[in-house]
Amino acid sequence: MSELNLILLGPPGAGKGTQADRLRDDFGLPHISTGDMLRAQVAAQTELGTAAKRFMDAGDLVPDEVIVGMITERVADDDARDGFLLDGFPRNETQADVLAEALKGLGRHLGAALLIEVSDDDLVRRLAGRRVCVKNPGHIYHVDFDPPKHEGICDQDGSRLIQRDDDREETIRHRLEVYHQQTEPLIAYYDRVGLLRRFDGTRSPDEVHDHIRATIATIRLEEKL
Numbered sequence: 001m002s003e004l005n006l007i008l009l010g011p012p013g014a015g016k017g018t019q020a021d022r023l024r025d026d027f028g029l030p031h032i033s034t035g036d037m038l039r040a041q042v043a044a045q046t047e048l049g050t051a052a053k054r055f056m057d058a059g060d061l062v063p064d065e066v067i068v069g070m071i072t073e074r075v076a077d078d079d080a081r082d083g084f085l086l087d088g089f090p091r092n093e094t095q096a097d098v099l100a101e102a103l104k105g106l107g108r109h110l111g112a113a114l115l116i117e118v119s120d121d122d123l124v125r126r127l128a129g130r131r132v133c134v135k136n137p138g139h140i141y142h143v144d145f146d147p148p149k150h151e152g153i154c155d156q157d158g159s160r161l162i163q164r165d166d167d168r169e170e171t172i173r174h175r176l177e178v179y180h181q182q183t184e185p186l187i188a189y190y191d192r193v194g195l196l197r198r199f200d201g202t203r204s205p206d207e208v209h210d211h212i213r214a215t216i217a218t219i220r221l222e223e224k225l
Contacts, residue, residue: 002223004029004216005075005082005108006088009187010116011179013127013172014201015208016087019116022209023085027216034088037070038062048073064095068102076106083111091182092187112219113190114212118201120176128169130148134176 004027010016022033037046041049042056047071052062067089075084103109116220118126125144133154141148141161148155164172190196197215199208 002220003081003218004047005103005111006083006085006112006216007110007190008085008087008116009113009183009190010201011118011120012175012182014116015205016116018205019114019208019212021083021097021210022205022216024060026213027083029083030074030077030078031085031087032071032080034067034086035070037074037202038067041070043207046065060121064098068095068098071099072102072106075103075108076175090186093185095174096186096187109181110195111195111223113187113195113213114199114215115187115190116199116201116208119171120173121203123176124169125173127167127172130167133157133168134162 006023006029008020009038010015015018023029038049042053043049048066052066052070052191055062055066071086074080090099117134126142127142127221129151130143131141131143131148133156135154135157136159139154139156140146140158141154148161153159154161154163166175187196197212197219199211199215201208
């Protein structure tokens with residue numbers, strides 16, 4: 001079976017994390033989050049991690065070549081031999097080109113860029129409606145989709161429910177502006193090279209998952225032809 005190298009794209013709140021967990025279980029793919037990977041490399045004091053830390057400590061962005069170096073090392077690990085799911089990189093066309101060249105040097109290539117689409121208004125409603133328990137943040141509700149029995153009160157322990165700062169509408173709108181600025185050119189990039197696959201993120205997680213699985217099956221069939 002050919003390797004399955006995928007990029008996961010989509011705005012904050014679209015459900016990328018949920019689908020990444022399911023794809024990891026379905027296909028045994030490591031979920032490579034560049035943020036997590038960066039922190040792990042710094043903590044392990046690797047050569048690349050030390051280089052990245054200098055930029056982070058100075059408040060600068062970590063250069064593309066350092067990030068791609070980490071990804072190149074990571075996808076060479078045994079658990080990524082049959083494929084990987086990359087989340088958080090690339091964020092622009094330049095990074096996409098650098099990544100493609102790095103993978104080419106390994107004799108590998110991307111199979112698809114999976115885009116989970118949700119409108120801004122739907123995302124604001126989805127995220128701004130979340131409420132979390134002050135005592136246990138794992139107790140999560142939604143004012144429209146999963147309200148508590150008593151408004152503002154956690155069903156499980158009676159504690160007060162709050163709206164997190166990053167779930168406020170103005171914060172969400174700003175995050176979406178950044179997403180549109182950084183990622184929409186990348187969506188067009190992968191569309192041009194024939195790798196983009198679109199999924200309706202307003203559907204249930206199960207429906208989105210089924211659609212992604214069917215798409216991957218089609219991709220693998222086409223590779224065999």
